[in-house]
Amino acid sequence: MENPGEGTRPGGSLAVYCERVSFSYPGSERPALSEVSLGLRRGEYVGVVGPNGGGKSTLVRLLNGLLRPDSGRVRVSGRDPATEPFEVRKRLGVLFQNPENGLVAPFVEDDVAFGLENLGVPRQEMRGRIANAIRAVGLEGYERREPSTLSGGEKQRVALAGLLAVEPEILVLDEPTSMLDVAGRREVLERLEALRAEKTILHVTHHLEELADADRILVLNGGELVAHETPERFFSDTNLLRENRLVLPFVPRLALELGLPPAKLRTPEELAGAILARTGSETRTG
């Protein structure tokens, strides 16, 4: 009875489904996650934010089966990560914060192949997948480079290629840019942006501006899901931001302070343009 047809599984056709999930680390007094329920539809792009210790990383680890919930249900494409971790990891790939920790092989192409090697993919198909994945992250020509000689942004793109080679339908991004410099962040974000059309994405980040395009933003604080908003409402809700120790980056914060729409103005150029438009209309009318 555990495995009826797709439509009647817990979570139905949702890509990711959590129902009243709780988890406590051994020896800790308070739960890291407490009765969290959420669902991701296929193709959605959902952001997760919240303070350190809010439960974001715990959620990620429950989704890929590194942790098992104390109570409640987790399903990834209808499967339970705690009992079928390998099946789940074919469908859900996690890009972690520190690319250094994930790179193991002597050459870039071996690293990209690493995740595939345990899946029993035929040799010929592996080659094709590796080539596609390397192309998707823009690292053609890097196949025989040693990962240790790459920049942070390049390393993170190698790690991303390794995930893509497995061809998961869901990508979980666990602060993938927090260790990168400005150029590295931009590289990685551009590649992730290009993947939005084909993947379901859950993006954990402290950089709120990365979520201005998200379909929804979830806020985890103290192990609880405390809010669930569109970017427009989220960026303008100063109380929600403050209560959850969230800080808008300078551009939307300046916009908000000046009474301009914070979620619409993402770059200094856009903000400067909006300010000029205002001063312009003032000189015309005044």
Add this chain to the structure above:
Amino acid sequence: MRLELRDVKYVYAPGTPFEVEALRGVSLAVEPGEVLGIVGGTGSGKSTLVQHMNLLLTPTSGEVLVDGVDARSLEKRELRRRVGLVFQFPESALFAPTVEEDVAFAPRQLGLDEEEVQERVRESLRALRAGDLAARSPFALSGGEKRRAAIAGVLAMKPEVLVLDEPTAGLDPATREELLALILDLREAGISVVLVSHDLDEVAEVADRLCALHEGRVRAMGTPAEVFYRDPTRAPATVRVASLLKESKPEIIGVPVRFEETLAALRTLPGV
């Protein structure tokens, strides 16, 4: 203390096929009681540079001077006490069963009596607003708490210069702001702080002076306004907005860098 680097060059793996010239002649000084920001992209030499400040790395050529004296002539232990270096992700070095014991480890190595050790532990934790963490296991703390515990361990050595290599990486924005406030507290207490960061926005908020590194050389040095307005494409968001507006509104408002300054300057524009 005044810490000075004169024409420091550093080559990794010299004479091998892997030879890399990480520093190509860097000169700078950390003045007493200032916050010096060091910015630059990955591979610009930031981390190599700061490891010269307490001679964890010895220059291939050039010199490091402490109050004008060649640092190589000083006792290494004493130099490393006076110049405290906090690496990236310092929490990975936490090891003791409680935060208190972890922070006590280094001062105990100095041979201080136990009362003095305990006093320093209390002081350092208080300076980092981490007094409530003393009895807890470092492994049960959140990322920001761990970071503060690790920094407290270095602060307990009573350094005169505290070097922080990417201290806010991976922290949530509110914790990051708290840590920046702590840096200003430390400066108030007379400690010089060297803040290495790739986040221009945060450096802009706290640095008195800036050194921008590029490919192992000093690309620019000066106050944040001098450095950032010289090349606004490589500046924090505040400076980019203000300099874009200056093109058509030259009457704007000086050269604001910090968030509050910039907001105030923008508010002076008619219609805003």
